[in-house]
Amino acid sequence: MRIALGGVTSSMGTEILAGLSELSQPHGGAEQLHLRLLTRHPEALPALAEGYEVASGNYSDSAAMEQSLRDCDVFLLAPAVRDPQRVELHRNAIRAAREAGVQHIVYLSFLGAKEDTLLGYGKDHLATEEELRHSGMDFTIIRAAFLMDYLVQLRDERGIICGPKGTGTCPFIAQRDVSDTVVGVLIDIAAGGGGGHSGKTYILTGPEDLTVADAVSALNRGIGEARYSYRGLTREEAMQLLQKQRPNTHRELIEQATETFAAVEAGELSVTSKDLRKLLGYDGLTVEQWAKFVLQSN
């Protein structure tokens, strides 16, 4: 069984690779697992890629993608989150996988994937999911909630984390819980018969549905000091602040961030699900626990 991993250079992808690495030897009677790492920049991958097949993979180049996916049974499609053309890129990658004979695609989607949403990228995730549903291949969709790891990245140099005004909530999830779930799903699929995951859409949420203000307080409780503070902004205020703070950031990305403000404010991401418990056997780390384990020593 050979699994092609997209997005392996991202922080999530690196964790998924680490999880699979421990299992990519013959184990538990399963057939040997081979990994092929896809990246647009294979030359930048050596440290990560030691001992693995590496293939040049740019979703924009269907012919090269098809070539890179040959002999692969499963393809982890990580979204090209920062590219405005992402739906077209994902369509290319899905078609290339079908042409290459891939049997099963696992797509890393987002909780806000729906038609009726303020999130432009939520609609894009949904469009990719639809493409998969009509692809004729086996597929599994993993929709992850807002990552607590990503929340911390939103801080400025004074530790201020901006969030939407109001009482909108998010079931923040630890990236580690998402990557562990992806690893488990891929291993099950590799064991044969789709691992019971074919045609499934999983919704991964953390155990608590919190406002951003409460999530920031939970971070500080976990760390044991008031390292971060929260500032509530309207979407327009967020747009102005981000443009000022990050003048070199693509407008599309700033719009994505402020769309997220609006969607949280409207309660769109306030969803709870038991899928993490079903797949991983526990409800996931709370923001406070995650901060204690991951941030306290940093």
Ligand SMILES: NC(=O)c1ccc[n+]([C@@H]2O[C@H](COP(=O)([O-])OP(=O)(O)OC[C@H]3O[C@@H](n4cnc5c(N)ncnc54)[C@H](OP(=O)(O)O)[C@@H]3O)[C@@H](O)[C@H]2O)c1
């Ligand atoms: N749920 C959440 O709150 C949340 C928040 C942030 C991110 N995420 C998820 O985490 C993952 C990584 O996000 P990130 O912010 O860390 O993104 P990132 O650093 O920009 O990484 C994007 C990854 O996608 C690959 N990629 C991008 N465009 C590509 C293309 N045209 N062809 C092939 N590969 C392409 C990149 O591969 P190469 O550069 O090696 O080619 C890279 O590994 C994504 O799956 C994203 O959906 C989730």
